[in-house]
Amino acid sequence: MKEKKGVRLEHISKIYKDPKTGKDFYAVEDTTLDIEAGTFVTLLGPSGCGKTTTLRMIAGFESPDEGEIYLGGEAINHLTPNKRDTAMVFQSYALLPHYNVFDNVAYGLKIRKVSREEIRERVMNILKLVEMDGMESRMTNQLSGGQQQRVALARALVLEPGVLLFDEPLSNLDAKLRVSMRTEIRKIQQKVGITAIYVTHDQSEAMSISDKIIIMSKGKVEQIGTPREIYYHPNSRFVADFIGEANFLDARVLSADGDQARIQVAGKQMEVGNFGSARAGDTAALVIRPEAAVLADKGQLEATVMLSTFMGAYQYYQVLVDGMELQITDYNPVNRRIYEVGEKAFLDFDSRGVYIL
Numbered sequence: 062m063k064e065k066k067g068v069r070l071e072h073i074s075k076i077y078k079d080p081k082t083g084k085d086f087y088a089v090e091d092t093t094l095d096i097e098a099g100t101f102v103t104l105l106g107p108s109g110c111g112k113t114t115t116l117r118m119i120a121g122f123e124s125p126d127e128g129e130i131y132l133g134g135e136a137i138n139h140l141t142p143n144k145r146d147t148a149m150v151f152q153s154y155a156l157l158p159h160y161n162v163f164d165n166v167a168y169g170l171k172i173r174k175v176s177r178e179e180i181r182e183r184v185m186n187i188l189k190l191v192e193m194d195g196m197e198s199r200m201t202n203q204l205s206g207g208q209q210q211r212v213a214l215a216r217a218l219v220l221e222p223g224v225l226l227f228d229e230p231l232s233n234l235d236a237k238l239r240v241s242m243r244t245e246i247r248k249i250q251q252k253v254g255i256t257a258i259y260v261t262h263d264q265s266e267a268m269s270i271s272d273k274i275i276i277m278s279k280g281k282v283e284q285i286g287t288p289r290e291i292y293y294h295p296n297s298r299f300v301a302d303f304i305g306e307a308n309f310l311d312a313r314v315l316s317a318d319g320d321q322a323r324i325q326v327a328g329k330q331m332e333v334g335n336f337g338s339a340r341a342g343d344t345a346a347l348v349i350r351p352e353a354a355v356l357a358d359k360g361q362l363e364a365t366v367m368l369s370t371f372m373g374a375y376q377y378y379q380v381l382v383d384g385m386e387l388q389i390t391d392y393n394p395v396n397r398r399i400y401e402v403g404e405k406a407f408l409d410f411d412s413r414g415v416y417i418l
C-alpha cells in the first residue's frame with residue numbers, strides 16, 4: 062500500500078443558493094480541521110448540517126468558495142476528482158450493472174492503464190480482503206446489498222488511495238447487516254492502515270468505528286474528539302443531546318473552580334464536574350445521562366415515578382424532578398427494587414458521572 066495521508070481543511074466555506082428563497086447561505090462555514098494520517102474519522106450531525114458537502118469538497122465533486130484543502134500537505138483545490146489521491150464509497154454503491162464483480166473492481170485500474178497481470182493480482186487480493194473471492198464472475202445484480210457494498214469498497218481500495226471517503230455507505234442495508242458491515246469496514250481500514258473519512262447521521266455507527274468524531278451543526282464544527290471525549294465531555298448542550306441521551310436540569314452555579322463546581326439544583330447543593338467553564342452566578346444545565354443515575358430509597362434528588370417499564374437489560378423510568386421530566390435506565394434490574402408509577406424515590410448518582418454545561 063502507498064503512503065497514507067492526512068487531510069487539512071483551512072477556513073473552508075461552501076455557499077449555496079436556497080432554491081426556495083433564492084438567497085445565498087453557508088452550507089459549510091469557515092471550517093478548519095485536521096485529520097491525522099491513518100485514522101478513521103467520522104463526520105456526524107443532523108440532516109443538512111453540511112457533512113456530505115464537506116466530504117464532496119475533499120473528493121473534489123464540489124469546490125469550496127473560501128479556504129484551502131490539503132492532502133498529505135499538498136494544496137488540492139485546483140485538482141479534479143480523478144487527480145486527487147482519494148476514492149469514494151457511495152451510499153448507492155454506484156456499481157456498473159452490466160459488468161461482473163471482477164470487472165467492476167478492475168475498472169479504475171484499466172482506466173489508469175495498469176497491466177493485465179497487475180490488475181488480476183490486485184483485484185484478487187482486494188476481493189480476498191473483503192471476503193468476496195470466488196464471486197468474481199457474478200454479475201452485480203445477482204448480489205445481495207451487503208455483497209454489493211463489499212464490491213464498492215473493494216473498487217475504492219484497489220486504487221490504493223491516500224484517503225478513503227465514505228458517504229453514508231450503509232444506509233441502504235437492513236439494521237443487522239449495517240452493524241456487521243460497519244465492524245468489517247473498521248477491521249479492513251485497520252488492516253490496510255488507510256486514512257478514512259466517513260459521513261453518517263447514525264451516532265452508534267460513528268461511536269463504534271471512529272478514532273475521532275467530528276460533530277457538525279448548521280455548517281460548523283461543534284466538537285472534535287474521541288467517542289469517549291465526546292460522550293463524557295461534550296462541550297455544548299447540542300453535543301450532549303446529540304450523542305446518546307441526556308437529561309438537563311436547571312441549576313445555579315454557586316462557585317466554580319476549574320473543572321469542578323458547586324451548584325444548587327432542585328433546592329439541593331452538590332459538587333459536580335464543570336466542562337462548559339461555567340462561573341459563579343451563572344445559570345447552567347446539570348447533565349445526567351440516563352445510565353448515570355439509579356432510583357433508590359436514598360440519594361441526592363427526590364423524584365416521582367411517572368413511567369416504569371421492564372426492558373430486559375434495564376428498567377426504564379420516566380421521573381419528575383423539580384417539575385422536570387427525566388429518563389433513567391436502571392441496568393441489570395434483576396435483583397433491584399423496582400419502583401412503580403406514583404412512587405417517590407431518590408436519584409442516586411456519582412457526582413463524578415454528572416456535570417454542568
Ligand code: ATP
Nearest residue numbers: 077078079088107108109110111112113114115262
Ligand atoms: P444529510 O444527512 O441529510 O445528507 P448533510 O449534513 O450531508 O445532510 P449536506 O448534503 O452537506 O448535508 O447539505 C447541507 C445544506 O446544503 C443543506 O441545507 C442542503 O439542502 C444544502 N445543499 C446541498 N447541496 C446543495 C446544492 N447543490 N444546492 C443548494 N443547496 C444544497
